[in-house]
Amino acid sequence: MTDQTESLAPPSTRHPFVDQLLKAFRTNKLTWVGAVIFVLIVVVALAAPLLSPYDPLQQNILHRLKGPGPDFWLGTDAYGRDILSRLLYGARVSLVIGVAAIGSAMVIGSAIGIVAGYYGGKVDLVIMQAMDVLLAFPALILGLIVVAMLGPSMQNLIIAISLTAIPPFARIARAPTIVVKERDYIEACRALGYGDLRIMTLHVLPNVLSEILVMGSLWLATAIRVEASLSFIGLGVKPPTASWGGMIREGFENILDTFWLSLFPSLAILLVVFSLNLLGDGMRDAIDPKTRSDA
Amino acid sequence: MTAQMGDPVLDVRNLTTSFRIDGEWYPAVRGISFALQPNETLALVGESGCGKSMTALSILGLVPTNNGRVEAERIGFEGRDLSRLSDEEMRKIRGNGISMIFQEPMTSLNPVLTIGFQVTEALIYHQNLSRAEAEREALALLDLVKIPSAKSRFREYPHQFSGGMRQRVMIAMALACRPKVILADEPTTALDVTIQAQILALLNELKAETGMSMIFITHNLGVVAALADRVAVMYAGDIVEIAAVHDLFARPTHPYTEALLRSIPRSDRDMDTLHTIPGTVPPINRMPQGCRFAARCGLARDICREKNPPLDPLGDGAEHAVRCWVRGDHDLPALTEDAHV
Numbered sequence: 097m098t099d100q101t102e103s104l105a106p107p108s109t110r111h112p113f114v115d116q117l118l119k120a121f122r123t124n125k126l127t128w129v130g131a132v133i134f135v136l137i138v139v140v141a142l143a144a145p146l147l148s149p150y151d152p153l154q155q156n157i158l159h160r161l162k163g164p165g166p167d168f169w170l171g172t173d174a175y176g177r178d179i180l181s182r183l184l185y186g187a188r189v190s191l192v193i194g195v196a197a198i199g200s201a202m203v204i205g206s207a208i209g210i211v212a213g214y215y216g217g218k219v220d221l222v223i224m225q226a227m228d229v230l231l232a233f234p235a236l237i238l239g240l241i242v243v244a245m246l247g248p249s250m251q252n253l254i255i256a257i258s259l260t261a262i263p264p265f266a267r268i269a270r271a272p273t274i275v276v277k278e279r280d281y282i283e284a285c286r287a288l289g290y291g292d293l294r295i296m297t298l299h300v301l302p303n304v305l306s307e308i309l310v311m312g313s314l315w316l317a318t319a320i321r322v323e324a325s326l327s328f329i330g331l332g333v334k335p336p337t338a339s340w341g342g343m344i345r346e347g348f349e350n351i352l353d354t355f356w357l358s359l360f361p362s363l364a365i366l367l368v369v370f371s372l373n374l375l376g377d378g379m380r381d382a383i384d385p386k387t388r389s390d391a
Numbered sequence: 392m393t394a395q396m397g398d399p400v401l402d403v404r405n406l407t408t409s410f411r412i413d414g415e416w417y418p419a420v421r422g423i424s425f426a427l428q429p430n431e432t433l434a435l436v437g438e439s440g441c442g443k444s445m446t447a448l449s450i451l452g453l454v455p456t457n458n459g460r461v462e463a464e465r466i467g468f469e470g471r472d473l474s475r476l477s478d479e480e481m482r483k484i485r486g487n488g489i490s491m492i493f494q495e496p497m498t499s500l501n502p503v504l505t506i507g508f509q510v511t512e513a514l515i516y517h518q519n520l521s522r523a524e525a526e527r528e529a530l531a532l533l534d535l536v537k538i539p540s541a542k543s544r545f546r547e548y549p550h551q552f553s554g555g556m557r558q559r560v561m562i563a564m565a566l567a568c569r570p571k572v573i574l575a576d577e578p579t580t581a582l583d584v585t586i587q588a589q590i591l592a593l594l595n596e597l598k599a600e601t602g603m604s605m606i607f608i609t610h611n612l613g614v615v616a617a618l619a620d621r622v623a624v625m626y627a628g629d630i631v632e633i634a635a636v637h638d639l640f641a642r643p644t645h646p647y648t649e650a651l652l653r654s655i656p657r658s659d660r661d662m663d664t665l666h667t668i669p670g671t672v673p674p675i676n677r678m679p680q681g682c683r684f685a686a687r688c689g690l691a692r693d694i695c696r697e698k699n700p701p702l703d704p705l706g707d708g709a710e711h712a713v714r715c716w717v718r719g720d721h722d723l724p725a726l727t728e729d730a731h732v
Contacts (some may be wrong), residue, residue, distance in 0.1 A: 103707035111503065112503050217457065235465040236607075279498060280493055281498065284491075284499045287493075288486030288490065289482040289484065289487060289517065290482070290486075294516070298504075303501070304505040305503075333621070
């Protein structure tokens with residue numbers, strides 16, 4: 097029942113999930129590193145118009161394919177556009193698509209998973225079979241199919257990526273739901289006359305939320321990667337809008353002469369994915385059922 | 392004496408709850424009937440697996456429907472028959488007209504929601520109060536169940552409460568909508584003895600204050616003596632004896648009741664006089680044909696193994712009924728000889 101390792105400390109007055117998060121940051125310094133890097137990237141993306149030295153779309157044929165230097169810190173591309181500025185604006189595209197796709201996948205996927213786990217039986221079987229079918233496609237292939245069908249646009253990219261992320265969220269929400277619904281306090285809810293919808297949203301969801309949020313941070317990394325991959329093969333955001341995947345591909349044509357065109361957006365992707373993984377792994381360890389206080 | 396015989400608050404007639412095991416239906420509660428009078432405490436007593444908790448869950452319609460089934464001639468409450476209501480209508484009664492207190496206070500509260508939220512929710516849900524009104528009411532309830540400095544503990548989580556305090560919170564939630572009937576399923580079993588006494592005193596006090604009725608499920612006859620007005624002893628899904636509490640303790644008639652009373656440890660007697668009842672309650676899919684207790688009963692006759700006896704009143708005018716061929720008021724020639732054992 098009560099956590100043995102912390103039984104000597106006075107019980108905390110915070111929400112149990114907040115405690116878990118604090119523990120993640122206390123016990124694992126890498127979680128801090130991940131969080132700091134990611135927050136910096138978000139701030140930079142938000143402040144892109146203030147930080148960018150140039151207009152990311154402005155072409156200048158005189159300055160094309162310049163290497164990194166004092167005027168253009170990270171150089172210019174084949175159209176003479178400033179790579180640093182494009183990188184900053186590209187962060188916005190990546191984050192917006194990633195957050196929108198994962199946000200919607202989180203909401204839809206957890207709703208599906210909680211319903212499946214809560215009702216069990218045939219409902220569960222049908223829903224999870226459908227999820228397994230979706231899960232059978234690799235994220236990139238499924239994204240490819242959807243974008244190819246709907247046409248490349250930011251909105252369709254979000255739909256495509258969120259579709260690939262729904263099944264994992266359904267699974268991650270379903271597993272703890274199956275455990276939680278057998279708990280005495282859910283029976284107590286029924287004895288108080290609460291309906292299924294109320295029990296699922298007010299009583300089951302808060303108990304599975306930590307798992308979902310941790311999964312969210314890990315999948316945000318995947319979403320950004322898939323977005324870059326789709327943009328790389330030309331199914332992403334339409335040029336001339338700056339996107340990291342698109343920038344890598346544009347640089348790919350001259351990779352041997354002007355490697356920085358592809359290198360810097362690659363590093364940006366690496367940094368975001370890396371920071372999110374550090375953050376997500378740290379939080380996942382903290383909510384591990386073996387170390388959880390309310391398990 | 393016991394509560395006055397008027398219109399019962401809860402009138403259970405012929406309630407049978409069955410479960411499906413390997414495709415066959417087996418009754419866990421077999422056609423039991425009882426009436427709960429206003430402001431009365433009826434204790435349901437028996438070993439584990441006697442169908443006590445199932446009776447409570449059946450009344451509230453909380454028996455899982457995928458492998459359970461509840462049939463009743465009538466479960467009368469406020470002029471309605473609960474056994475015929477839809478789940479939608481039952482939801483308005485649960486926690487509102489009839490509420491339940493569970494055995495395990497440590498796990499019956501949601502660990503990620505504050506105490507205040509959980510008490511407030513019931514009020515908002517059933518009584519359409521605004522959040523502010525409901526919070527005021529919830530605070531009053533927590534004071535009523537004697538939670539010290541309730542105001543400052545309102546935003547705390549269950550893990551910051553002790554077992555006894557959590558059970559008080561559970562009681563506050565059950566009382567939130569001023570129910571007519573409380574079903575208390577072993578509410579003190581998981582608590583320390585001193586805390587047990589506090590909770591029992593609290594329940595008694597609240598019962599007197601609010602005029603509610605209570606069905607108190609327990610296997611502890613000491614608790615029964617302290618709390619109940621009437622007692623129904625259950626064995627293997629049957630009520631085997633039902634009587635006013637002092638009648639039952641003064642004149643335990645069913646051999647099972649007698650055995651239960653003999654198995655209470657007493658500080659003024661040697662351990663030698665402490666009896667156990669050999670054997671266990673038969674599993675519901677292997678019920679004997681005759682009296683369910685026959686196999687463990689020292690008085691069993693042939694007829695006991697052939698036919699289950701009816702629950703007949705003892706012929707002395709008191710509200711005391713017993714389900715026993717030997718001890719009951721039966722005029723079976725073969726039994727008369729031994730009827731006064």
